[in-house]
Amino acid sequence: MRNAEFNDPRLVAVYDAECPWGRDDDFFLAEVGEAAEARVLDFGCGTGRLALALAAAGHTVTGVDPARASLEAARAKPGADRVTWVEGGWEVLPTGPYDVALMTSHVAQFVVDDEEWRQVLAALRRALRTGGRLLFDSRDPADRRWERWNPVDSRRSVHLPAGPVVLTWTDVTAVRDGVVHFTRHYRFGDDELRGEAMLRFRTEQELRGCLDEAGFRVERIHGGWQGEPVGVGDDGEFVVVATAV
CATH class of the missing domain: 2.20.25 (N-terminal domain of TfIIb)
Structure with missing residues (x-):
């Protein structure tokens, strides 16, 4: 099965146990926390680990994911009634306006096809107000x-x-x-x-180009969860913060 860890209920339970709260969640929660009571769109929300924490922090959260088994696990967790859960891919993304859009846990890399990636970014831009922020992570191919x-x-x-x-x-x-x-x-x-x-492992240049084409201005790209420059440290990440223009 393709992406079975998100679609098979037995493996969804393994995913939840294998992927507890981490430094990446701390980063995204802190970034969103800069805006009091933000309207947040969590695309690829999975089993809801971050979406639930954002809702508990006082934000208005919509979690979108194509994997029904993952969403069912999210809906069964304490505090799930504070989040609006939507099943589907980029085609069902609401038009907002949202203050922040997220793609965490390397969701961006599961979008392999270039045309689909452009459609995802375009849909996220439509969901955000002008000045809203897009936050996501993608592993550095280097x-x-x-x-x-x-x-x-x-x-x-x-x-x-x-x-x-x-x-x-x-x-x-x-x-x-x-x-x-x-x-x-x-x-x-x-x-x-x-x-x-x-x-899909996209280079920094590829990410910047696609974001610019989709109507985003890249504010910063970190190489790790402590704000390290790209290529410094052991995280091997592109942690992207972009603004809708």
């Missing part, structure tokens, strides 16, 4: 993070809150034209599930 996605370095045990320990690992199957193809493995005892996925 960091070559996919070289660590192998059965040895990526192997880990995930402890579910009420269930078995799940063994997971990743195996890269192809790298071409800026797109990394890989398989995620999940072993539940004697039962193994697999999920196929692709991620």
Whole structure:
């Protein structure tokens, strides 16, 4: 199954246990927190970790995601009634006006096709008021993070809150034209599930060009979650802050 960790209920539970609150969430929460009671659009909200925290902080939040299983997990969490949940992709993005739009947890990289990426950015621009901000993360291809996605370095045990320990690992199957193809493995005892996925690694120049074309001005791009310059530190990120013009 493509992107099974978001679409298979068993693997959604693994994703939630494997991906707790982190420094990236701290960054985005702090950035949005600069605007009191902001209207926030969280595109690719997944199981709602950040959307729920933003709502608890007093913001008006809409969470949009194409994966029904992930949204069902989000809707079942405490405080979910404070968020407006919408199932679908860029085609269902509301027109706003929003103060902030987010794509976190490398959602931008799951948009592999260039034309679809342009449509996503255009839809996000329509959703934002002039002067509103777009915040997202994308891995720096110069960091070559996919070289660590192998059965040895990526192997880990995930402890579910009420269930078995799940063994997971990743195996890269192809790298071409800026797109990394890989398989995620999940072993539940004697039962193994697999999920196929692709991620697009865009350069900083590519990101800046697409944002400019879509009607955004890039304010800053960090290389990590502490505001490091690009290429400095171990995070290997492009953390983008752009303004709708």
